[in-house]
Amino acid sequence: xxxxxxxxxxxxxxxxxxxxxxxxxxxxxxxxxxxxxxxxxxxxxxxxxxxxxxxxxxxxxxxxxxxxxxxxxxxxxxxxxxxxxxxxxxxxxxxxxxxxxxxxxxxxxxxxxxxxxxxxxxxxxxxxxxxxxxxxxxxxxxxxxxxxxxxxxxxxxxxxxxxxxxxxxxxxxxxxxxxxxxxxxxxxxxxxxxxxxxxxxxxxxxxxxxxxxxxxxxxxxxxxxxxxxxxxxxxxxxxxxxxxxxxxxxxxxxxxxxxxxxxxxxxxxxxxxxxxxxxxxxxxxxxxxxxxxxxxxxxxxxxxxxxxxxxxxxxxxxxxxxxxxxxxxxxxxxxxxxxxxxxxxxxxxxxxxxxxxxxxxxxxxxxxxxxxxxxxxxxxxxxxxxxxxxxxxxxxxxxxxxxxxxxxxxx
Amino acid sequence: xxxxxxxxxxxxxxxxxxxxxxxxxxxxxxxxxxxxxxxxxxxxxxxxxxxxxxxxxxxxxxxxxxxxxxxxxxxxxxxxxxxxxxxxxxxxxxxxxxxxxxxxxxxxxxxxxxxxxxxxxxxxxxxxxxxxxxxxxxxxxxxxxxxxxxxxxxxxxxxxxxxxxxxxxxxxxxxxxxxxxxxxxxxxxxxxxxxxxxxxxxxxxxxxxxxxxxxxxxxxxxxxxxxxxxxxxxxxxxxxxxxxxxxxxxxxxxxxxxxxxxxxxxxxxxxxxxxxxxxxxxxxxxxxxxxxxxxxxxxxxxxxxxxxxxxxxxxxxxxxxxxxxxxxxxxxxxxxxxxxxxxxxxxxxxxxxxxxxxxxxxxxxxxxxxxxxxxxxxxxxxxxxxx
Numbered sequence: 001x002x003x004x005x006x007x008x009x010x011x012x013x014x015x016x017x018x019x020x021x022x023x024x025x026x027x028x029x030x031x032x033x034x035x036x037x038x039x040x041x042x043x044x045x046x047x048x049x050x051x052x053x054x055x056x057x058x059x060x061x062x063x064x065x066x067x068x069x070x071x072x073x074x075x076x077x078x079x080x081x082x083x084x085x086x087x088x089x090x091x092x093x094x095x096x097x098x099x100x101x102x103x104x105x106x107x108x109x110x111x112x113x114x115x116x117x118x119x120x121x122x123x124x125x126x127x128x129x130x131x132x133x134x135x136x137x138x139x140x141x142x143x144x145x146x147x148x149x150x151x152x153x154x155x156x157x158x159x160x161x162x163x164x165x166x167x168x169x170x171x172x173x174x175x176x177x178x179x180x181x182x183x184x185x186x187x188x189x190x191x192x193x194x195x196x197x198x199x200x201x202x203x204x205x206x207x208x209x210x211x212x213x214x215x216x217x218x219x220x221x222x223x224x225x226x227x228x229x230x231x232x233x234x235x236x237x238x239x240x241x242x243x244x245x246x247x248x249x250x251x252x253x254x255x256x257x258x259x260x261x262x263x264x265x266x267x268x269x270x271x272x273x274x275x276x277x278x279x280x281x282x283x284x285x286x287x288x289x290x291x292x293x294x295x296x297x298x299x300x301x302x303x304x305x306x307x308x309x310x311x312x313x314x315x316x317x318x319x320x321x322x323x324x325x326x327x328x329x330x331x332x333x334x335x336x337x338x339x340x341x342x343x344x345x346x347x348x349x350x351x352x353x354x355x356x357x358x359x360x361x362x363x364x365x366x367x368x369x370x371x372x373x374x375x376x377x378x379x380x381x382x383x384x385x386x387x388x389x390x391x392x393x394x395x396x397x398x399x400x401x402x403x404x405x406x407x408x409x410x411x
Numbered sequence: 412x413x414x415x416x417x418x419x420x421x422x423x424x425x426x427x428x429x430x431x432x433x434x435x436x437x438x439x440x441x442x443x444x445x446x447x448x449x450x451x452x453x454x455x456x457x458x459x460x461x462x463x464x465x466x467x468x469x470x471x472x473x474x475x476x477x478x479x480x481x482x483x484x485x486x487x488x489x490x491x492x493x494x495x496x497x498x499x500x501x502x503x504x505x506x507x508x509x510x511x512x513x514x515x516x517x518x519x520x521x522x523x524x525x526x527x528x529x530x531x532x533x534x535x536x537x538x539x540x541x542x543x544x545x546x547x548x549x550x551x552x553x554x555x556x557x558x559x560x561x562x563x564x565x566x567x568x569x570x571x572x573x574x575x576x577x578x579x580x581x582x583x584x585x586x587x588x589x590x591x592x593x594x595x596x597x598x599x600x601x602x603x604x605x606x607x608x609x610x611x612x613x614x615x616x617x618x619x620x621x622x623x624x625x626x627x628x629x630x631x632x633x634x635x636x637x638x639x640x641x642x643x644x645x646x647x648x649x650x651x652x653x654x655x656x657x658x659x660x661x662x663x664x665x666x667x668x669x670x671x672x673x674x675x676x677x678x679x680x681x682x683x684x685x686x687x688x689x690x691x692x693x694x695x696x697x698x699x700x701x702x703x704x705x706x707x708x709x710x711x712x713x714x715x716x717x718x719x720x721x722x723x724x725x726x727x728x729x730x731x732x733x734x735x736x737x738x739x740x741x742x743x744x745x746x747x748x749x750x751x752x753x754x755x756x757x758x759x760x761x762x763x764x765x766x767x768x769x770x771x772x773x774x775x776x777x778x779x780x781x782x783x784x785x786x787x788x789x790x791x792x793x794x795x796x797x798x
Contacts, residue, residue: 018634026643030650222776225783229722229775231730234768237749240756247759254757353730357753368734371645379642386639 005399012391023383024081027376084380086159094153097137103152111135111152122152160384166377168370175381178366186363192278193285201290201336205297206324212302228291233353236284240357243280252280255359281358285351293336301332334405341397344389443788450784453777464593468492471586473547473554475523477540480512480530487523488542513537522554528569545571548590548743552581560755563762575766578751584762587743588770594738595745596774598655599724602662603717610667611713614674619682619701625675632668640665641730648736658738662727666720670713677709711789718782722775729771745771 075083082088097103102110102125110125111132122137124130137152158164165175204224208217227235241247244254259265259273304310305328313323352364370378434442445451468491469476478485487507509517514526527539552559556567561577563584575584617625644661647653653661681687682705690700731737732746740747745767752763 014630015633015637018630019637022634022638023643026646030646221783225779226772226776229726229779230772231726233733234729234749234771237753237764238768241752241761241764245756245759245761247761353733356734367642371642372649374649379646383639383642386642387637390637 001402005395008395008398012395015391016387019387020085020384021081023380024084025077027379028077028080084159086157086161086164088157088159089155090158091153091155094151097150097152099150105135105152105154109133113137113150113152120150160380165381165384168378169375170370170373171375175377178378179363179381182361182363182366185360189278189281189285189360189362192282193289196282196286197290197293198336200286201293201297202333204290205294205336206301206329208294208298209301209305210324212298224291224294227287228295230287231353232284232288232351233357235287236280236354236357239280239283253277255357281354281360284354284357288351293339296335297332300335301328304328304332334401337400337404338397340400341395342389342393344393344396440788443791444784447784447787450780450782450787453780453784457774457777457781460592461596464589464596466492467589467593468494468542470542471544471546471548471589472542473523473545473550474506475526475539475541477538478507478512478523478526479536479538481537485512487521524569524571525555544574544585546573546583546586548582548586549741550582551741554581557581557583560758560760563766576760576762578748578763579755582741584748584766587748588745588766590743591745591748591767592770592774594655594742595725595728595771596721598659598728599721601659602666602724602727603720605659605663606667606720607670607713607717609663610670611674613667614671615678615701615706615709617671618675618678618680619705621679628671632671635665636668638665644731645734645736648731652739655738655742658728658731662724666724670716670720673713673716674709677712678705681705681708715782715786715789718778718785722778722782725771725775725778 079088083090093105095103095105097111097113099113099115099120102112104110112123112125113120114123114128120137122132122135124132133154135152135154137150140149140151141147163176167174168178171178204220208220211217240254243249244252253259253276258277262270262273265273301324305324310323310328313327314320318327352368354360355362355364356368367378367382369375370382463470468474468488472488472491474487474491476486476488478487485507506520508519509521509526512521512526514521514529523539523541524545527541530537530539551557556569556571557577558567559577559579559581561567561573561581563574563576565573565576567573573583573585575588577583578587613628617628644665647661648658651657687700687705690704695704728737728744729746729749732744733750735747735750737746738744748767749764752760752765752767755763
């Protein structure tokens, strides 16, 4: 068993590499890739700084080269991928330097390029005897003018494996920070809707199984099928029109996560306000997931109830509730635990469709807007997260299954 | 794939005497299906609606059915029949300029509703016959008489009824809803069918041959399956604005996986059965074993899944359209209609959201009812509760 799960974990590594590489490839090869985006951003920035007089001014060649070097576009794509992963050295800092002229590189450190025989040597400008760290230098030639230039640089491993997801183009902030800001909203919805959908589906599933083929069963089946087939955001949109706009029953707020005056509220008001804003989105979130679980629960319980050991239990004269909740449920609950591993998904549960409908600034909105604006560091971060969540989720599900059902043995 | 249950099984047995009638399994399934009234009637309604939707250009259109002008007869609406997505997009329909039909000074497309009024006033024996619902899905505020945000059941300045009102650009909501049904349903049927055409053979081969082919494909599918597919579709769509068929292919690329997995498991199981061993030992060619012996025994789970695949695909299209990454505008689509409605939510234009979503709900419900009945007919489970 343990071996099996270790093997599963190890197998996720090639899958992770494979799928991130595919996404990387698509994004890099697509027109309007990260480099073009950044150049565009710089151009726009230049325009506004230059009071729009310059118009569509070409970026200095130097700057473009700088960017290319930063994104590693002078390297083949597999190398770029490794750099992005963080297992290949990236040119972390680099500065132009003139021989004999000291150059400030970061924390009060000055370097100087000294001629020594035929070649140059890099020295600390203040005190030539002090070490210069891992700074290196190289010579380069301008392709047009043929002028020889020098450059000092430092390399470092920095990529997603070292926890460096890069900086957002638009927000000019580390991606990790941005995600951390938005996470609480999505986690709250994730947890509430997770608990709700399991609670509802277990209860409803049991009731439907016990009253199989009764009007109650048919009526709830229709509701269950409806929520199964209709996307959660569509249900949300209908609820919003019916229960939030002035036209029908304006009971709930039109959207958002909290009242604009939220910070001025007392604690009780805060809780009330939050709950008020939560009702409709939570229904939308829950509706999507409880239908399948309910049917699973019902079918599984019905099957268990027709087994011999249940008959024996009834024959012994045990009360019905006890038979159902103690004897039958133990076996019936197994199928619905098969999905429980995806519980880790609730931390990133932000569906951007639902968040867009309700105008919630959660994680889904962040990723969607990043996608639209081609803010690639964020897009990549979300790809990595979603791939990891899917992979780990399926392993956790197997683990949960093995825990609740001792008959299941994975090999 | 879906023919299996509709296939009449006459060839297998002639009708027998009523009490001891011998029925093929297909006949029994069909009977069972018909006995499930909710699913059966859903099928009839949906089938009828879909067939009618191919004739939408004759029923709901701003182009006239017949124009008789100075002894010549034109049929502008008929050409639109060939413009529906599943029939084939033949490029823009060439239109008849207003001037040609006597609308003075109108060099762009003729406004047939105005033309009708004009002919009636002139009384020269020219006539226009409009479709029963004389508004098209694309004509907007640029056409005289169209106003934005007309509420449902209101009438235009010329007394024409707007069943479900108009949207922000003065386009008719009912017309867009009706054409949206045609497009959504065609789209989902195509995606589901194509992904079955890819998934079934691939899954079958994986399950039957196993070994390196299976191993390699499994890894590939695992990688493919872990990709955030909506993400990728949006990336691709934001680069190239897809046509109807490109969008179909994009969805197929991701939706064949589940079907292949199912088929693989089925073939894997059936391969070890005695009848397969028997077939191999008497020298039945491999393709025959696959097609004639194992395939029919493996189809039940995926046939019963077909309606649910259609449901999922309709949902995907509507979601993509809602986000603005679906079909190129001004294609009438439910998702785009909802997004217009959501943008104008605070103004009380409820019909912009509720009409397309109502159509979506009804359509999906019908398909799900059919799916439930199909499942019941193919895989009847009788439960006996002992108390």
